[in-house]
Amino acid sequence: MSKPFALELEHVSKHFSGLHAADDINIQVEEGSIYGIIGPNGAGKTTIFNMITGIYTPTSGTIRFFGQDITGKEPHEIAKLGIARTFQNIRLFQDMTVYSNVLSAYQQNLTYGFWEGILHLPGFRKQEKEAEENCLALLKRVGLLELKDLQAGKLPYGQQRRLEIVRAIATGARLILLDEPAAGMNEEESAQLSEIIKNIRKDFDLTVVVIDHHMDVIMDVCETISAINFGKMLVTGSAEEVQNDQDVIDAYLGRAEEDA
Numbered sequence: 001m002s003k004p005f006a007l008e009l010e011h012v013s014k015h016f017s018g019l020h021a022a023d024d025i026n027i028q029v030e031e032g033s034i035y036g037i038i039g040p041n042g043a044g045k046t047t048i049f050n051m052i053t054g055i056y057t058p059t060s061g062t063i064r065f066f067g068q069d070i071t072g073k074e075p076h077e078i079a080k081l082g083i084a085r086t087f088q089n090i091r092l093f094q095d096m097t098v099y100s101n102v103l104s105a106y107q108q109n110l111t112y113g114f115w116e117g118i119l120h121l122p123g124f125r126k127q128e129k130e131a132e133e134n135c136l137a138l139l140k141r142v143g144l145l146e147l148k149d150l151q152a153g154k155l156p157y158g159q160q161r162r163l164e165i166v167r168a169i170a171t172g173a174r175l176i177l178l179d180e181p182a183a184g185m186n187e188e189e190s191a192q193l194s195e196i197i198k199n200i201r202k203d204f205d206l207t208v209v210v211i212d213h214h215m216d217v218i219m220d221v222c223e224t225i226s227a228i229n230f231g232k233m234l235v236t237g238s239a240e241e242v243q244n245d246q247d248v249i250d251a252y253l254g255r256a257e258e259d260a
């Protein structure tokens with residue numbers, strides 16, 4: 001039998017009253033790959049992530065994670081299965097330190113019992129030590145170790161986005177979904193981000209799906225890209241195929257004219 005896709009969306013739609021926010025979306029993401037979703041504002045990109053993570057239940061269609069049907073499951077069940085995301089608007093514990101932000105994400109998946117935790121029994125201490133070591137190692141890998149004691153809210157914007165990605169990894173997820181990770185970043189920060197995304201895939205055996213409506217990061221890091229517009233898929237292919245697709249060019253040029 002062939003290997004299942006890490007993520008598969010089959011004829012997935014989400015309708016809000018009359019609005020077709022996502023309309024017959026078909027996506028197949030191979031394990032270990034980096035997959036991009038592009039499209040103009042309001043195209044339906046975040047709606048797709050909201051369906052994968054259980055925030056929205058699809059109106060129709062099926063979503064599978066490593067072959068398992070996860071359509072309509074609760075967000076906490078889906079997180080537990082190993083899907084983590086970042087948000088278009090950064091969501092961190094702004095008042096907590098960088099380290100505590102990572103530790104709290106890591107602890108989502110720890111297994112020690114309630115009493116062990118309360119009474120600080122040996123099993124708890126061992127896991128606590130391991131948690132600390134793993135979180136510090138993770139921070140080191142992404143170049144945030146020196147900033148571990150800083151308040152997250154005080155970090156420059158680009159590093160807050162990076163910390164959000166670290167939190168997603170710390171949960172132990174196998175699939176991470178990044179919603180516009182380059183938003184608000186300058187050129188240098190987005191170039192660094194591209195490197196981080198490529199490295200984490202290798203280092204942590206991850207499959208990654210990235211949304212952006214800026215082409216540069218997506219074109220640099222993704223093997224396969226789907227372009228969507230008005231909830232519908234326009235094309236799926238390599239960076240070059242997508243960039244040269246007439247429907248994609250029209251979708252972007254159309255918006256540029258509207259904005260002018």
Ligand SMILES: Nc1ncnc2c1ncn2[C@@H]1O[C@H](COP(=O)(O)OP(=O)(O)OP(=O)(O)O)[C@@H](O)[C@H]1O
Binds near residue numbers: 039
């Ligand atoms: N809960 C909701 N109720 C009603 N309409 C919604 C809801 N969520 C999204 N929409 C609509 O669905 C469409 C797609 O929205 P979505 O946020 O998925 O777009 P997007 O591609 O992520 O856009 P952006 O690039 O601006 O983030 C928009 O018209 C939006 O207003």
Ligand SMILES: [Mg+2]
Binds near residue numbers: 045046
């Ligand atoms: Mg969005």
